Amino acid sequence: MTVIDTTPVVPVQTRSERPWSFDPEDFERPTGREVNWKLSDLRRLAPLLVDEETEAGERSLDYDTGDAEARGLLVESTGHDAAPRGEIFQPEDLASAIAWKRCANALHVRLPEGQAVEAPVVVRIAGRGADVHGNAHIVIEAMPGSQGTVVLSHEGSAAYAQNVEILVRPGARLEVVSVQDWEDDAVHAAAHQAVVEQGGFLRHIVASFGGGVVRVNPSVRLAGEHAEGELFGLSFADAGQHLESQVYLHHEGVSTKGDVLYKGALQGEGARSVWIGDVLIGSGATGTDSYEKNQNLVLTDGTRADSIPNLEIETGDIAGAGHASATGRFDDEQLFYLQSRGIEEEEARRLVVIGFLMEIVQKVGVPEVEERLAAAIEEELRRGASLAPASRAGA
Amino acid sequence: MSVLDIKDLQVSIETEQGKKEILRGVDLTISSDEIHAVMGPNGSGKSTLAYTIAGHPRYTVDGGSITLDGEDVLGMSVDERARAGLFLAMQYPVEIPGVTVSNFLRTAKTAVSGEAPRVREWIGDVRTAMESLRMDPSFGERNVNEGFSGGEKKRHEILQMELLRPRFAVLDETDSGLDVDALRIVSEGVNRIKGETLLGVLLITHYTRILRYIQPDHVHVFVNGRVAEQGGPELAERLEEEGYDRYLKAGV
Numbered sequence: 042m043t044v045i046d047t048t049p050v051v052p053v054q055t056r057s058e059r060p061w062s063f064d065p066e067d068f069e070r071p072t073g074r075e076v077n078w079k080l081s082d083l084r085r086l087a088p089l090l091v092d093e094e095t096e097a098g099e100r101s102l103d104y105d106t107g108d109a110e111a112r113g114l115l116v117e118s119t120g121h122d123a124a125p126r127g128e129i130f131q132p133e134d135l136a137s138a139i140a141w142k143r144c145a146n147a148l149h150v151r152l153p154e155g156q157a158v159e160a161p162v163v164v165r166i167a168g169r170g171a172d173v174h175g176n177a178h179i180v181i182e183a184m185p186g187s188q189g190t191v192v193l194s195h196e197g198s199a200a201y202a203q204n205v206e207i208l209v210r211p212g213a214r215l216e217v218v219s220v221q222d223w224e225d226d227a228v229h230a231a232a233h234q235a236v237v238e239q240g241g242f243l244r245h246i247v248a249s250f251g252g253g254v255v256r257v258n259p260s261v262r263l264a265g266e267h268a269e270g271e272l273f274g275l276s277f278a279d280a281g282q283h284l285e286s287q288v289y290l291h292h293e294g295v296s297t298k299g300d301v302l303y304k305g306a307l308q309g310e311g312a313r314s315v316w317i318g319d320v321l322i323g324s325g326a327t328g329t330d331s332y333e334k335n336q337n338l339v340l341t342d343g344t345r346a347d348s349i350p351n352l353e354i355e356t357g358d359i360a361g362a363g364h365a366s367a368t369g370r371f372d373d374e375q376l377f378y379l380q381s382r383g384i385e386e387e388e389a390r391r392l393v394v395i396g397f398l399m400e401i402v403q404k405v406g407v408p409e410v411e412e413r414l415a416a417a418i419e420e421e422l423r424r425g426a427s428l429a430p431a432s433r434a435g436a
Numbered sequence: 437m438s439v440l441d442i443k444d445l446q447v448s449i450e451t452e453q454g455k456k457e458i459l460r461g462v463d464l465t466i467s468s469d470e471i472h473a474v475m476g477p478n479g480s481g482k483s484t485l486a487y488t489i490a491g492h493p494r495y496t497v498d499g500g501s502i503t504l505d506g507e508d509v510l511g512m513s514v515d516e517r518a519r520a521g522l523f524l525a526m527q528y529p530v531e532i533p534g535v536t537v538s539n540f541l542r543t544a545k546t547a548v549s550g551e552a553p554r555v556r557e558w559i560g561d562v563r564t565a566m567e568s569l570r571m572d573p574s575f576g577e578r579n580v581n582e583g584f585s586g587g588e589k590k591r592h593e594i595l596q597m598e599l600l601r602p603r604f605a606v607l608d609e610t611d612s613g614l615d616v617d618a619l620r621i622v623s624e625g626v627n628r629i630k631g632e633t634l635l636g637v638l639l640i641t642h643y644t645r646i647l648r649y650i651q652p653d654h655v656h657v658f659v660n661g662r663v664a665e666q667g668g669p670e671l672a673e674r675l676e677e678e679g680y681d682r683y684l685k686a687g688v
């Protein structure tokens with residue numbers, strides 16, 4: 042891929058000291074100048090900044106946990122003070138604090154100790170309309186030595202603020218996939234906060250296809266010794282869509298391993314993606330191995346991708362750390378190779394885009410989820426089929 | 437019988453220092469039952485010729501013609517050329533992340549033959565071809581050329597040739613980077629295809645070793661963007677002994 046711009050590294054400056062509070066009153070209404078809002082679409086996210094009663098009686102969105110209850114994976118919903126809710130979660134912005142306050146009963150999915158849960162636990166979250174404001178707190182807890190995949194699947198339309206608290210207990214292996222398949226007018230701001238304890242493993246995947254504004258910000262602490270975190274993302278922004286992820290990976294424990302890879306495709310006038318990747322290697326995190334990368338593929342003119350990797354290292358004693366960011370148009374050599382085998386240009390482009398994003402899909406490792414994501418990519422491409430390809434760099 | 441005819445071909449590329457002429461009038465006629473070897477020093481324009489035949493957008497044709505049975509090849513897009521029966525085994529095959537070999541092969545076969553191959557037969561054909569090239573079946577699930585060793589990439593090129601059945605194949609240093617066994621396996625592949633269908637081959641190489649397996653009908657010496665001399669297989673032996681000094685000094 043042709044590299045067009047690579048944003049220089051700036052320090053993570055106090056990322057770990059960002060103010061937090063459970064009380065919305067403690068947050069100023071964002072103006073758009075704040076580090077965590079300056080690239081966001083505040084105008085469209087405005088409904089999520091209104092502190093109003095939303096989940097008083099019935100929930101504002103439909104939650105379908107499928108057979109999770111029958112499989113013994115659901116815990117009675119969790120109130121504000123009921124552990125483990127709030128064990129590690131700290132709202133860091135206004136939308137998140139409102140979601141904390143207004144969601145009285147958190148959904149709590151738990152993988153039982155020592156158990157490998159074979160089929161993925163799918164939580165389907167369906168909105169009832171763009172004008173319906175919803176607030177949620179979801180706890181996903183993988184008990185010691187457990188193993189499994191939890192999928193949060195979003196569809197319909199909503200104005201949705203969401204907190205997801207992820208607890209990976211010692212030796213657990215958890216995969217969390219958040220799929221955003223919203224209607225075009227949905228707005229969704231999610232704060233995922235995770236802790237990975239000793240010898241635990243978290244694979245966290247954000248897949249955003251639909252929605253007007255989707256902002257899913259995962260923040261992961263590799264707290265225990267030998268904790269591992271894989272943070273992957275894939276987004277496909279169409280005309281008028283704003284898809285954003287502010288990723289924060291904090292190496293705290295000794296010999297932790299982190300791998301961050303976010304890939305995005307953009308097509309159509311005003312398609313926008315934002316990626317901010319902060320990696321902090323703490324002073325006690327000796328032996329850290331960490332890599333982060335963001336790659337964007339621009340399919341048509343009129344799109345914009347912001348990509349800002351930050352890496353801060355507080356100890357000299359690490360195994361390795363690196364970061365990369367590239368935004369580019371189609372690779373002519375790849376297109377030529379495919380076309381030289383008789384494949385028409387349009388089909389060749391399709392293959393290259395699918396291939397580009399499939400790198401993330403292939404990491405899921407759960408066939409039914411992979412198929413679902415692959416189908417969503419195909420659907421995006423069908424929608425963009427009539428658009429003219431991005432003009433060549435310098436042409 | 438088909439004929440690939442290259443006449444007075446002049447090709448340049450755009451560089452940062454401006455336009456650079458690379459091919460300065462190449463003439464070459466290949467029948468679909470012949471093997472032509474092209475040898476020549478580094479930078480003499482061999483790959484440029486190969487890429488120009490395939491239609492790589494980086495190369496500008498300033499003059500001359502390429503025709504396939506009288507049809508204007510230069511007027512065709514890259515994929516049209518492949519569908520017309522031209523194939524290029526590349527010196528540096530490209531990695532395509534996220535596209536599996538089996539998906540790629542099936543897509544290419546469908547494009548070249550104009551219809552999807554029948555599943556059962558196709559799977560058999562792919563398996564047989566991979567076996568004869570000593571490629572592990574697991575390659576089918578890997579992404580195109582990603583993490584392939586140099587020799588594996590070359591075998592994968594020949595695998596495609598075997599499955600796509602072109603009328604003319606340009607092999608650009610397919611022998612470079614192959615170990616002794618792989619060289620034999622790849623050469624056998626070329627000979628097998630040639631034995632089964634009409635195939636004209638333009639074989640670009642630096643070494644006579646491959647010419648012991650794949651017998652050329654004609655050998656061309658390529659120097660400074662032109663064919664400086666032509667002959668039979670004996671010319672290759674002579675080049676191996678004497679090198680290209682003679683041509684370079686003559687200032688061809």
Ligand SMILES: Nc1ncnc2c1ncn2[C@@H]1O[C@H](COP(=O)(O)OP(=O)(O)OP(=O)(O)O)[C@@H](O)[C@H]1O
Pocket residue numbers: 449450451456458476477478479480481482483484485527
């Ligand atoms: N992008 C480029 N910029 C500048 N020069 C180029 C470029 N591409 C090709 N050339 C030049 O064109 C000439 C011919 O290159 P070509 O690759 O065709 O040579 P070759 O005969 O295949 O060499 P080799 O035996 O090393 O493969 C070389 O001098 C090369 O440096």
Ligand SMILES: [Mg+2]
Pocket residue numbers: 482483484527608609
């Ligand atoms: Mg070459």
